Amino acid sequence: MDLLIGVKLIFLKFSMTKISIFLLILITLHLPLMASGESWKLNGAISSMTGSYQASMVMNNQRSVGMSFGGEFEQHWGFSGGVQTTRIDLTALSPTPTQKQDNWSISGHWHEPSEFEPGRWTFQLNGHKIYSTDVSGISDGARVIVPKVTWLSYTNPLKLDMSYAVSSYRNIPAIHQYSAGVGMGINGQKNWLEIHHHYINGLIPTQVFDRTYTHATDIQITQKISSSSKFVPSTITLGFETGQRIYNIDTATQTVYNLPMLNKGGRNISANWELSPTEKVVLYSARSKYSAAEPFLHNFNLNTLGFQYLTSW
Secondary structure, three states: OHHHHHHHHHHHOOOHHHHHHHHHHHHHHOHHHHHHOOOEEEEEEEEEEEEEEEOOOOEEEEEEEEEEEEEEEOOOEEEEEEEEEEEEEEOOOOOOOEEEEEEEEEEEEEEEEOOOOOEEEEEEEEEEEEEEOOOOOOOOOOEEEEEEEEEEEOOOOEEEEEEEEEEEOOOOOOEEEEEEEEEEEEOOOOEEEEEEEEEEEOOOOOOOOOOOEEEEEEEEEEEEOOOOOOOOOOEEEEEEEEEOEOOOEEOOOOEEOOOOEEEEEEEEEEEEEEEEOOEEEEEEEEEEEEEEOOOOOEEEEEEEEEEEEEEEO
């Protein structure tokens, strides 16, 4: 317990500025190598999403676009950075017609071989900065720090990961998220199953539906498809969300859910097309259930459709 408290205090001392400066120094020192392309693997992505709210008293629909860029040096260490811009059209009950939000993210990681079993450790540190016109004023200027550790087996289809996120919002105490997950091959390794559990605490009951903590679980199963047709996706993934969560962090997609809405589960599906060894396209659809306290307690759904293009060189 003392060790856990010490680790938390260390990461609380970090700021977005310090993390950004550290990663920018590393990138700058290796710019000549990046320019020559030697030993570097670079990647980029663009994304677009549209969503509609059903039965929400405050929100009508939303639109989001994002872009990211990253690189990895000699399969040993790497970095990434990006921004996601979201616009939400509000109803007449809101004091403003539109809510705008920008999520800036930066990340660094490095790999180390594991000794107890053939495999690889990955140590990662993510940082987020939110700029928002949220009428509550809580989200604008929010900062999130997320250290994450992943172990990948070289001899079995198995992956383990753990992460801790601390979110700092305006005028409320820090919110803490503890997550752990496992990924494994099943059905004769024809499918890939991932299960993640999230525990969020530090919530203020008067502001978060009389809760001081929430629990939630994500389940995803991926089916690989073999086909010579370019119109058939390479993989299809089904996802299920259970439990409840608020102010949560999705470390896989680098998404910060910073609005005061209680997620009560959902389901999603995505399809992945491998256009070439260095290009792929992802289409996804999701339906999530929420509760909100403004203007008074009510339930609603959010339906989303999204597109992502990824490339590497």
